[in-house]
Amino acid sequence: MEIKYRGAEAIVETGQWLGRKVIFKTRNKRGYRHPILEKRLVKERLRSESRIIERLISHGVNVPAIYGVDISNNCIIMEFIDGITLEKALRGNDFEQYLAQTAKLLSLLHSLTVVHGDPTTSNFMVTDSVYVIDFGLSTVSDDNEARASDLRVFLESLDSHHSEISGRDIFLSYYSEWSSSALVLEALKVLELRGRYNLMRG
Amino acid sequence: MRKTLSKIAIGIESTAHTAGVGLITSEGKILSNQRALYVPKEGGIHPREAANHHSEKLPDLFKSALEEAKLTPTDISLVSYARGPGLGPCLRTGATAARAFAYYHDIPLLGVNHCVAHLEIGILEGATDPVLLYLSGANTQVIAYAAGRYRVFGETIDIGIGNGLDKFAREVGMGFPGGPKLEKIAEGDVLLDLPYSVKGMDLAFSGLMTAAKQKLDSGHSLASVAYSIQETAFAMSCEVSERALAHTGKKELVLGGGVACNSRLREMADIMTKERGVKCFVPERALCVDNGVMIAWLGLQMMGADYNITEKDNEVDQKYRTDMVEVTWR
Ligand SMILES: Nc1ncnc2c1ncn2[C@@H]1O[C@H](COP(=O)(O)OP(=O)(O)O)[C@@H](O)[C@H]1O
Ligand SMILES: [Mg+2]
Numbered sequence: 001m002e003i004k005y006r007g008a009e010a011i012v013e014t015g016q017w018l019g020r021k022v023i024f025k026t027r028n029k030r031g032y033r034h035p036i037l038e039k040r041l042v043k044e045r046l047r048s049e050s051r052i053i054e055r056l057i058s059h060g061v062n063v064p065a066i067y068g069v070d071i072s073n074n075c076i077i078m079e080f081i082d083g084i085t086l087e088k089a090l091r092g093n094d095f096e097q098y099l100a101q102t103a104k105l106l107s108l109l110h111s112l113t114v115v116h117g118d119p120t121t122s123n124f125m126v127t128d129s130v131y132v133i134d135f136g137l138s139t140v141s142d143d144n145e146a147r148a149s150d151l152r153v154f155l156e157s158l159d160s161h162h163s164e165i166s167g168r169d170i171f172l173s174y175y176s177e178w179s180s181s182a183l184v185l186e187a188l189k190v191l192e193l194r195g196r197y198n199l200m201r202g
Numbered sequence: 203m204r205k206t207l208s209k210i211a212i213g214i215e216s217t218a219h220t221a222g223v224g225l226i227t228s229e230g231k232i233l234s235n236q237r238a239l240y241v242p243k244e245g246g247i248h249p250r251e252a253a254n255h256h257s258e259k260l261p262d263l264f265k266s267a268l269e270e271a272k273l274t275p276t277d278i279s280l281v282s283y284a285r286g287p288g289l290g291p292c293l294r295t296g297a298t299a300a301r302a303f304a305y306y307h308d309i310p311l312l313g314v315n316h317c318v319a320h321l322e323i324g325i326l327e328g329a330t331d332p333v334l335l336y337l338s339g340a341n342t343q344v345i346a347y348a349a350g351r352y353r354v355f356g357e358t359i360d361i362g363i364g365n366g367l368d369k370f371a372r373e374v375g376m377g378f379p380g381g382p383k384l385e386k387i388a389e390g391d392v393l394l395d396l397p398y399s400v401k402g403m404d405l406a407f408s409g410l411m412t413a414a415k416q417k418l419d420s421g422h423s424l425a426s427v428a429y430s431i432q433e434t435a436f437a438m439s440c441e442v443s444e445r446a447l448a449h450t451g452k453k454e455l456v457l458g459g460g461v462a463c464n465s466r467l468r469e470m471a472d473i474m475t476k477e478r479g480v481k482c483f484v485p486e487r488a489l490c491v492d493n494g495v496m497i498a499w500l501g502l503q504m505m506g507a508d509y510n511i512t513e514k515d516n517e518v519d520q521k522y523r524t525d526m527v528e529v530t531w532r
Contacts, residue, residue, distance in 0.1 A: 008448040032440050032470035034433045036393040118402040122449050153402035
């Protein structure tokens with residue numbers, strides 16, 4: 001096994017499993033967190049990640065297949081997506097096409113009542129098409145505010161890391177192709193007004 | 203293109219509770235850091251009362267800063283003040299004092315961004331390209347440099363962590379500032395179950411504080427509730443910093459803001475960065491809280507990079523966002 005990546009909360013290693021190239025995603029202990037809190041969060045996230053991926057697979061969404069869950073080691077074994085992160089892909093020339101696919105993918109998730117919780121550009125992978133990964137903070141919900149919060153996280157990661165491209169408009173125009181998107185976009189406006197665009201300091 | 207000649211700047215801070223006047227040289231030698239804290243008689247901050255407090259204290263703070271540094275106004279080559287973000291009346295008081303001093307002594311004047319100043323103090327501490335975990339009363343943000351600006355990667359989506367702590371403390375009858383008082387009494391090892399609210403790199407505190415109050419009302423001791431608030435809120439803050447470090451690939455963390463004075467927070471940030479193999483820069487407490495030194499230091503950084511002062515630079519801006527500042531000095 002080789003360490004591939006140290007993510008936001010997990011160590012991701014590649015390896016072989018039943019003749020396939022797979023990813024071992026292990027949530028390692030955080031020494032700064034109280035042990036009770038640590039245990040609660042890791043279990044919650046492991047469980048919700050595997051459940052939500054299963055749910056999306058059953059609808060044919062582009063997510064890595066799950067091969068197994070090793071509860072005692074806080075490890076999920078999943079399909080290796082042989083590509084680059086969207087983060088990297090957006091630095092190339094085809095960024096518009098990737099943004100379009102990502103927007104459609106996120107609206108598909110939302111239409112299936114999955115809220116991703118952390119859809120930054122590091123949590124999408126690009127191969128021949130765009131895949132979504134990392135469901136550790138995901139929930140099942142049809143709440144438009146929660147969906148809007150997803151949009152905000154994505155736009156913020158776009159804004160803060162790809163400020164050279166005006167991805168916002170492209171992304172939102174493809175997202176709005178989803179028939180139920182109007183209320184989400186409405187909620188996004190409210191959220192952005194409440195947040196950093198309306199700093200009430202003191 | 204840094205100027206090589208040593209310069210001295212005076213910085214005036216007055217965005218919220220603190221009136222501060224600081225002096226620093228372009229080599230980073232701190233000559234004075236004078237502060238006065240406005241404590242509301244009851245309830246939260248009253249902007250006008252705070253502004254009155256600041257206008258009363260600022261003249262003395264100027265005087266004691268210059269005395270401590272053994273300087274006269276002629277030794278100073280820049281007057282820097284916090285242009286925003288902050289409370290209108292407080293900002294205007296600071297800007298007025300800064301303007302008066304600058305015009306009277308014929309020294310260039312420059313209004314700078316308060317949040318960016320917190321980050322630049324981390325650079326004074328030796329960081330080169332850090333992620334800043336900025337935890338103060340109203341501000342709770344994760345900030346880092348990308349493509350010409352300091353950008354907000356994550357932040358609170360409801361209340362600032364410090365205001366949350368203060369509000370809880372007030373409700374249980376403790377005075378201002380609540381954060382340090384809660385830190386003193388926080389005790390225990392049993393963690394009460396409180397909402398842990400992290401959404402990507404954003405966080406939320408209002409549900410946590412409400413739930414904490416309910417725990418107290420249902421019979422848990424204040425010590426254990428305070429302990430659980432700290433454990434939960436600070437773990438959330440460390441987690442979003444960790445996410446920002448992972449997302450940006452940066453290798454340094456800087457702590458800033460009043461809540462960054464908390465020892466448990468410092469300990470958690472230290473463990474987190476060690477586990478990640480990242481360097482942690484923790485400015486001394488007098489530089490974490492709002493202070494004039496950081497305002498002066500940022501002004502010097504900007505001038506050192508041949509910043510062109512325009513008319514806009516003697517205004518105030520309550521909603522002066524971090525990412526509105528074009529970073530030309532690095
Ligand atoms: N199924 C996968 N196939 C290929 N690479 C992956 C896969 N899952 C994760 N990675 C890589 O590992 C990184 C971290 O994984 P992620 O699931 O996002 O964990 P974390 O919660 O720690 O961010 C991703 O950004 C990606 O580069
Ligand atoms: Mg991830």
